[in-house]
Amino acid sequence: MSKAxxxxxxxxxxxxxxxxxIHGWLGLLAGWILFAMFLTGTASYFRPEITRxxxxxxxxxxxxxxxxxxxxxxxxxxxxxxxxxxxISLPDARTTSTRVFIRDRPNPDPNAKPAPRRSELRLNxxxxxALSARDTRGGEHFYRFHFxxxxxxxxxxxxxxxxxxxxxxxxxxxVITHKxxxxxxxxxxxxxxxxxxxxxxxxxxxxxxPFHAMITYTGLxxxxxxxxxWPVVANYKDMSTFETAVFGAEPDAEATGxxxxxxxxxxxxxxxxxxxxxxxxxTMVVRYPNDAAATISLFQNSKDRLNARGGxxxxxxxxxxxxxxxxxxxxxxxxxxxxxGLHMGNFAGPVLRWTYFLLGLAGTAMVGTGLVLWTVxxxxxxxxxxxxxxxxxxxxxxxxxxxxxxxxxxxxANRLLPVAxxxxxxxxxxxxxxxxxxxxxxxxxxxxxxxxxxTLAIGAAAFLALPIVNALTTTRGFFTSLAKGDMLxxxxxxxxxxxxxxxxxxxxxxxxxxxxxxxxxxxTRAPLQGAADAA
Amino acid sequence: xxxxxxxxxxxxxxxxxxxxxxxxxxxPMDRAEATIWAMILSFLVYAGFILWAFHEPRLARVAAVIxxxxxxxxxxxxxxxPAL
Amino acid sequence: MQLEPAxxxxAGLACLALTTTRLRRDIALRPLPPVGALQALAVAILAIAAWQAVHLFxxxxxxxxxxxxxxxxxxxxxxLLSRWPQAAILAAIGxxxxxxxxLTIAAAP
Numbered sequence: 001m002s003k004a005x006x007x008x009x010x011x012x013x014x015x016x017x018x019x020x021x022i023h024g025w026l027g028l029l030a031g032w033i034l035f036a037m038f039l040t041g042t043a044s045y046f047r048p049e050i051t052r053x054x055x056x057x058x059x060x061x062x063x064x065x066x067x068x069x070x071x072x073x074x075x076x077x078x079x080x081x082x083x084x085x086x087x088i089s090l091p092d093a094r095t096t097s098t099r100v101f102i103r104d105r106p107n108p109d110p111n112a113k114p115a116p117r118r119s120e121l122r123l124n125x126x127x128x129x130a131l132s133a134r135d136t137r138g139g140e141h142f143y144r145f146h147f148x149x150x151x152x153x154x155x156x157x158x159x160x161x162x163x164x165x166x167x168x169x170x171x172x173x174x175v176i177t178h179k180x181x182x183x184x185x186x187x188x189x190x191x192x193x194x195x196x197x198x199x200x201x202x203x204x205x206x207x208x209x210p211f212h213a214m215i216t217y218t219g220l221x222x223x224x225x226x227x228x229x230w231p232v233v234a235n236y237k238d239m240s241t242f243e244t245a246v247f248g249a250e251p252d253a254e255a256t257g258x259x260x261x262x263x264x265x266x267x268x269x270x271x272x273x274x275x276x277x278x279x280x281x282x283t284m285v286v287r288y289p290n291d292a293a294a295t296i297s298l299f300q301n302s303k304d305r306l307n308a309r310g311g312x313x314x315x316x317x318x319x320x321x322x323x324x325x326x327x328x329x330x331x332x333x334x335x336x337x338x339x340x341g342l343h344m345g346n347f348a349g350p351v352l353r354w355t356y357f358l359l360g361l362a363g364t365a366m367v368g369t370g371l372v373l374w375t376v377x378x379x380x381x382x383x384x385x386x387x388x389x390x391x392x393x394x395x396x397x398x399x400x401x402x403x404x405x406x407x408x409x410x411x412x413a414n415r416l417l418p419v420a421x422x423x424x425x426x427x428x429x430x431x432x433x434x435x436x437x438x439x440x441x442x443x444x445x446x447x448x449x450x451x452x453x454x455t456l457a458i459g460a461a462a463f464l465a466l467p468i469v470n471a472l473t474t475t476r477g478f479f480t481s482l483a484k485g486d487m488l489x490x491x492x493x494x495x496x497x498x499x500x501x502x503x504x505x506x507x508x509x510x511x512x513x514x515x516x517x518x519x520x521x522x523x524t525r526a527p528l529q530g531a532a533d534a535a
Numbered sequence: 536x537x538x539x540x541x542x543x544x545x546x547x548x549x550x551x552x553x554x555x556x557x558x559x560x561x562x563p564m565d566r567a568e569a570t571i572w573a574m575i576l577s578f579l580v581y582a583g584f585i586l587w588a589f590h591e592p593r594l595a596r597v598a599a600v601i602x603x604x605x606x607x608x609x610x611x612x613x614x615x616x617p618a619l
Numbered sequence: 620m621q622l623e624p625a626x627x628x629x630a631g632l633a634c635l636a637l638t639t640t641r642l643r644r645d646i647a648l649r650p651l652p653p654v655g656a657l658q659a660l661a662v663a664i665l666a667i668a669a670w671q672a673v674h675l676f677x678x679x680x681x682x683x684x685x686x687x688x689x690x691x692x693x694x695x696x697x698x699l700l701s702r703w704p705q706a707a708i709l710a711a712i713g714x715x716x717x718x719x720x721x722l723t724i725a726a727a728p
Contacts (some may be wrong), residue, residue, distance in 0.1 A: 016587060165585070173586060231571075234556035234560040332570075
């Protein structure tokens with residue numbers, strides 16, 4: 001914007017034209033993946049809630065962090081007193097169960113086969129007993145998908161990064177291109193074909209521009225160590241030297257082999273909390289439990305703090321003495337931590353979390369309207385669409401209308417598959433992708449207008465079915481939960497109904513030709529604006 | 536067009552990585568802080584190179600500047616070696 | 620209730636929307652306050668919204684909350700304006716009344 005206005009008029013036109021070109025093409029090529037990243041990323045703001053909804057067997061009351069830590073340690077003492085490390089993820093108000101992971105000591109015999117990796121366990125934080133529930137990836141699946149795209153490591157992350165940098169350039173070039181965006185701030189006109197799509201794209205982009213710019217840039221920062229390790233390479237001999245300089249040294253003493261009883265953990269948590277001004281630990285790592293060299297590390301959680309990188313403290317596991325603590329971050333480390341925190345939104349309470357969710361939907365709508373705008377712009381009233389345009393139209397249906405159906409199918413599968421089915425979690429995930437891509441393929445057989453209407457209608461039906469299926473297959477239906485004072489399940493039901501209603505509205509809009517004839521009769525009157533995208 | 540796109544995406548990445556790393560290597564400040572600032576700002580530099588690569592009409596100039604910056608900065612870094 | 624900044628942002632942005640030529644021409648509400656007065660009012664309301672955000676969410680999360688809620692309220696306002704312009708403006712009056720009520724209750728001992 002400023003660049004365009006400062007240069008001479010002729011040059012300014014050039015800048016605007018070249019930026020418009022970049023904006024259109026980069027936006028289109030990265031758009032389909034970006035749409036999926038935005039939508040599943042937005043859903044991930046409720047990652048623990050989705051996981052809890054997907055394991056309705058687990059109903060836990062929150063307990064104090066110290067209690068949860070003590071019960072987990074007691075359980076692990078019975079299960080694996082000689083482990084190399086215990087990783088304990090402590091519960092909070094949103095993630096209600098304790099998660100533990102055991103790493104066994106390597107077998108001293110070098111020829112022995114390595115012991116199979118133990119899987120993560122879930123514990124009841126009040127009692128320390130292992131919880132059993134249906135096998136599912138829960139909200140973790142949407143979260144992982146939004147930056148790994150279900151593509152083998154590391155390619156999924158690289159592709160996501162490429163799309164994110166395309167998004168960043170699209171945002172900058174978009175701002176330079178649309179000199180009038182801030183003038184048209186309040187303008188959204190319906191049923192005017194291309195004009196409406198441009199309005200919707202502008203509004204969803206401009207009104208939430210700080211969010212879009214922030215989420216794109218901070219998204220790149222979350223994986224900066226992978227995408228841009230070169231400044232570290234230039235300065236340090238290896239990555240771990242750098243990490244030690246920034247985050248403090250990890251305990252590395254070897255086990256002595258002498259037995260020493262593990263110190264109680266509750267006092268350590270109280271001491272850490274005092275040092276963190278009332279903060280509490282999210283993770284506890286016990287190294288060489290019951291050995292004279294045992295250490296207990298506590299890592300601060302990012303609740304209520306913008307900086308997602310909390311401090312860490314290492315205690316002796318024998319007498320509870322503090323051995324070391326992470327250095328306090330400098331301005332750059334603080335900035336990076338805050339960027340991470342802004343992206344993930346873990347600091348946000350319910351009101352800010354919903355604000356994040358709403359703005360995430362706006363981002364999804366911005367990408368979706370941009371994709372549709374690209375096709376609407378190129379459609380000529382009396383000419384058959386060229387191949388690229390037809391392809392773009394089909395991919396739009398596949399991304400915008402079919403992905404929500406896939407997500408609903410994932411949730412429905414969670415309720416409808418038998419609870420004890422082997423490999424259940426993987427089947428749920430495959431059902432999401434088979435539904436998504438299968439429906440996108442089937443939709444190619446239908447005329448484009450009908451394809452929009454029908455896929456959106458299927459999405460609406462799938463989301464509206466969720467509360468009913470939930471009530472029939474679990475004991476936590478809308479009214480039962482409400483009567484028990486459990487707000488999570490009713491809120492989930494309402495969100496599903498709202499999503500279904502939005503998709504139904506979008507479907508209805510695509511089915512009803514506009515009453516007023518518009519300049520471009522042939523323009524696809526696809527789902528108007530964010531409605532379609534808000535799954 | 537292919538040459539331009541490759542220069543923008545790959546050359547731009549190399550130029551951005553090289554220039555921010557060189558800046559982090561020679562900046563007169565704490566090593567860790569300089570490194571993190573360079574990592575944080577690298578994507579802005581990369582985006583700038585991409586936009587300019589598609590904006591500038593003369594492809595030869597685009598290629599010369601972007602690959603030049605990349606080779607020069609990475610060459611300097613190679614000569615300097617890691618600080619710590 | 621933590622929603623005051625959002626309600627006030629909505630009201631402030633509605634004032635700004637009423638200064639645009641298109642809306643002044645299309646909307647059936649009369650009489651419309653002069654543009655200058657609306658702009659001043661908008662600035663005042665948005666300043667209170669920002670202050671409330673910092674007050675409720677603290678010096679670090681406050682600015683984040685303000686920008687986020689401003690954007691969220693803006694989206695809602697534009698959507699409502701596009702379909703039911705009169706109702707959208709009337710809702711702004713309702714939002715400011717609600718916000719003032721909430722502020723009064725919060726201020727009461």
